[in-house]
Amino acid sequence: MPGKTFAVNRGQKFADLFKDRKDVAAVMEGKILHDLGDAAEHNMEITPVLTTSEEGLKILRHSAAHLLANAVTELYPSAIPSSGPPTEEGFYYDIEMQPPSENEVENIEKKMKEIAEKSIPIVKEKHSKAELEKMFLRNRFKLENIRESVEKESTVYRQGPYVDFCRGPHVPDTSYLKNIKLLNVASTNYKGDINRERLVRIYGTAFPDSKSLKQYLAMREEAAKRDHRKLGSEMELFVFNSERAPGLPLYAPNGAIIRNELISFMRKLNDEDDWTEVSTPHLFRDVMWKQSGHYAKYKDDMFLFTLADGDSYALKPMNCPGHIMIYESQPHSYRDLPVRISEFGTVYRYEKSGEVGGLTRPRIFTVDDGHAFVAASSIDREIKKILAVMEKTYKTILGDVQATYDLSLIDRNKPESYLMEYRCRKCGTLNEAKRATATGPLTCRECGSEDMEPDFTLWDSASNQLRIALDENNIRYKEYEGEAAFYGPKIDVHVKDALGRSWQLATIQIDFFMPSSFGLSFMNAEGKKETPIMIHRAVYGSIERFLVMALESYGGKLPLWLSPIQAQIITVSEKHNEYGHELRKILKKHGIRATLDSSFETVSKKIKLSLRYRPAYILVIGDNEVQNRLATARDRSNRQKTFSEKELVEKMLEEIRERRIDQGLCL
RNA sequence: GCCACUGUAGCUCAGCAGGUAGAGCAGCUGAUUCGUAAUCAGCAGGUCGGGGGUUCAAAUCCCUCCAGUGGCUCCA
Numbered sequence: 200m201p202g203k204t205f206a207v208n209r210g211q212k213f214a215d216l217f218k219d220r221k222d223v224a225a226v227m228e229g230k231i232l233h234d235l236g237d238a239a240e241h242n243m244e245i246t247p248v249l250t251t252s253e254e255g256l257k258i259l260r261h262s263a264a265h266l267l268a269n270a271v272t273e274l275y276p277s278a279i280p281s282s283g284p285p286t287e288e289g290f291y292y293d294i295e296m297q298p299p300s301e302n303e304v305e306n307i308e309k310k311m312k313e314i315a316e317k318s319i320p321i322v323k324e325k326h327s328k329a330e331l332e333k334m335f336l337r338n339r340f341k342l343e344n345i346r347e348s349v350e351k352e353s354t355v356y357r358q359g360p361y362v363d364f365c366r367g368p369h370v371p372d373t374s375y376l377k378n379i380k381l382l383n384v385a386s387t388n389y390k391g392d393i394n395r396e397r398l399v400r401i402y403g404t405a406f407p408d409s410k411s412l413k414q415y416l417a418m419r420e421e422a423a424k425r426d427h428r429k430l431g432s433e434m435e436l437f438v439f440n441s442e443r444a445p446g447l448p449l450y451a452p453n454g455a456i457i458r459n460e461l462i463s464f465m466r467k468l469n470d471e472d473d474w475t476e477v478s479t480p481h482l483f484r485d486v487m488w489k490q491s492g493h494y495a496k497y498k499d500d501m502f503l504f505t506l507a508d509g510d511s512y513a514l515k516p517m518n519c520p521g522h523i524m525i526y527e528s529q530p531h532s533y534r535d536l537p538v539r540i541s542e543f544g545t546v547y548r549y550e551k552s553g554e555v556g557g558l559t560r561p562r563i564f565t566v567d568d569g570h571a572f573v574a575a576s577s578i579d580r581e582i583k584k585i586l587a588v589m590e591k592t593y594k595t596i597l598g599d600v601q602a603t604y605d606l607s608l609i610d611r612n613k614p615e616s617y618l619m620e621y622r623c624r625k626c627g628t629l630n631e632a633k634r635a636t637a638t639g640p641l642t643c644r645e646c647g648s649e650d651m652e653p654d655f656t657l658w659d660s661a662s663n664q665l666r667i668a669l670d671e672n673n674i675r676y677k678e679y680e681g682e683a684a685f686y687g688p689k690i691d692v693h694v695k696d697a698l699g700r701s702w703q704l705a706t707i708q709i710d711f712f713m714p715s716s717f718g719l720s721f722m723n724a725e726g727k728k729e730t731p732i733m734i735h736r737a738v739y740g741s742i743e744r745f746l747v748m749a750l751e752s753y754g755g756k757l758p759l760w761l762s763p764i765q766a767q768i769i770t771v772s773e774k775h776n777e778y779g780h781e782l783r784k785i786l787k788k789h790g791i792r793a794t795l796d797s798s799f800e801t802v803s804k805k806i807k808l809s810l811r812y813r814p815a816y817i818l819v820i821g822d823n824e825v826q827n828r829l830a831t832a833r834d835r836s837n838r839q840k841t842f843s844e845k846e847l848v849e850k851m852l853e854e855i856r857e858r859r860i861d862q863g864l865c866l
Numbered sequence: 867g868c869c870a871c872u873g874u875a876g877c878u879c880a881g882c883a884g885g886u887a888g889a890g891c892a893g894c895u896g897a898u899u900c901g902u903a904a905u906c907a908g909c910a911g912g913u914c915g916g917g918g919g920u921u922c923a924a925a926u927c928c929c930u931c932c933a934g935u936g937g938c939u940c941c942a
């Protein structure tokens with residue numbers, strides 16, 4: 200049905216075309232959406248927007264948000280709804296009210312269903328700005344919105360006693376909204392501004408039919424089982440100890456295996472692209488961070504301490520200054536460039552209490568960090584290379600998991616938030632880079648004038664080079680203003696976790712400023728000193744965060760090369776233990792991680808108990824295997840196949856070497 | 867940091883109209899020698915997140931601190 204068009208004459212009501220259909224949320228004329236309740240303003244061709252389509256589902260959920268506000272204001276007349284948009288998985292509404300308890304939320308949901316059952320028409324009305332202001336006199340959020348965004352007139356939607364200021368469109372009546380579920384309650388501030396009113400945000404979801412709602416809820420439950428915190432304790436990967444190490448996760452042996460595999464894979468990729476590896480201290484004197492600019496901006500988020508003799512130190516929140524020290528320790532010629540310095544550098548950031556969580560937001564994490572010092576002319580070439588490694592890495596480890604690329608740019612209205620060169624309006628002198636908020640009033644170093652304007656040349660050039668590199672690698676990306684680092688624009692790669700939350704992994708950042716604040720240089724072809732440009736890059740980003748994405752996307756069933764337990768050997772009875780030990784030794788000798796369960800239990804029980812560790816293969820050893828020196832392998836899909844020792848080793852090594860994602864041993 | 871919820875044995879959870887803790891799994895001991903998701907029996911294991919209060923009596927009610935979870939803010 201989608202795509203089918205209907206011809207409509209002027210004055211005809213759209214609803215008349217779809218009288219008996221409950222799967223049409225609105226109609227679309229080209230790209231313009233109309234409510235079903237509207238009449239055509241001219242002769243036109245329209246297509247129905249089905250509730251099952253992406254666009255239709257959005258409308259349905261937007262209407263469900265209204266229904267939520269409707270229910271809340273009926274139950275709590277003093278509640279003031281602010282705004283309630285649809286989201287990717289449902290909707291929410293921000294409302295000023297007492298935070299509801301679980302029981303109250305259940306009540307609200309019940310009320311919503313009651314209203315849905317009544318099939319109350321949702322009617323659009325047009326009003327002048329003055330009328331709107333009068334209508335929403337008691338709702339200061341809507342009032343503010345009307346004053347800011349309405350020019351002459353706009354629309355409201357009325358369902359029974361509830362009226363909402365809204366552009367729409369909406370479903371024709373509340374009966375479309377029977378399949379809803381409130382999911383959780385959170386707190387937020389009006390317009391996300393911490394200084395504005397505190398609001399309650401109620402999240403929910405809506406679907407066109409009960410089956411898809413049930414499916415969604417079941418999927419959410421399944422996803423929760425993939426949560427890395429759950430998998431991590433089942434598989435004995437990490438240890439969280441909230442008492443003694445808040446936000447400081449520990450790797451248990453199985454977790455350390457995965458971490459080390461990731462590191463050695465990246466070490467190999469680094470080497471292929473001529474990155475050298477260094478190791479730098481985990482702390483520096485505070486002067487280092489003052490010079491780099493981190494102290495001014497991130498002092499409150501750093502682990503700082505002062506010793507008895509008055510010396511102050513900070514744990515490193517980034518690796519770049521250490522790499523800079525290594526770069527500057529030697530003279531450089533344009534012939535050595537790019538100088539590529541890498542490190543699996545552990546950094547420490549004091550994330551605020553409410554912000555820490557699991558391995559995705561710890562206070563300590565390790566970055567597969569790298570800094571390329573390049574001449575301005577070779578920036579784009581270097582970035583293209585890095586992008587290529589990123590794509591290869593993500594494809595190899597995460598398979599077809601979707602990664603999105605963002606280009607984060609400066610907010611031109613807030614030059615004071617960034618390191619920025621300023622030009623004197625009086626004498627025209629270009630002054631060195633500063634962050635205006637950190638340094639107080641700006642004065643020209645030549646004439647002392649305070650009449651300075653930001654000069655965006657460096658920022659614009661860096662942004663363009665990133666754009667070009669992305670385009671030339673045929674990577675689809677979105678641009679975001681105001682998301683840049685304080686020292687330069689960047690490309691970020693995001694991946695979603697099991698609960699649908701998006702996390703930043705890889706990053707490429709161009710930095711014109713740190714090299715100059717540290718006075719870095721190289722000798723160019725003309726024999727003159729030139730300042731290099733620094734490219735900060737991390738392919739995994741945080742190793743722990745990347746590990747989480749891999750772990751959750753495979754539900755713990757990691758590719759063989761990453762699996763902590765590659766072979767779980769299970770003996771049928773004690774008399775097979777001797778061969779079990781031998782087999783383990785043989786596998787170990789070839790670098791295959793094998794564990795033996797020689798306990799005096801049934802095969803079934805030993806298999807059952809081993810599954811929590813998600814071993815890649817289970818090798819069962821009984822009379823037949825012992826007599827003929829064989830092993831019977833069972834893979835994660837319960838396929839079985841018997842091998843000679845030699846064949847088993849060869850096949851497993853092949854799967855490991857090729858870093859295969861799918862299991863092929865028992866095919 | 868803000869709002870809500872949560873914190874009982876290694877793990878998963880029960881107990882919460884207040885009467886000083888209970889199960890399954892794991893662990894240990896013994897029996898069972900067994901072919902692909904739990905063989906049987908016994909034993910041991912907790913100052914109920916910390917502190918304070920109300921009470922004759924607190925895991926249970928109140929306050930406070932800490933931590934975890936969800937969301938907001940932030941994320942170099």
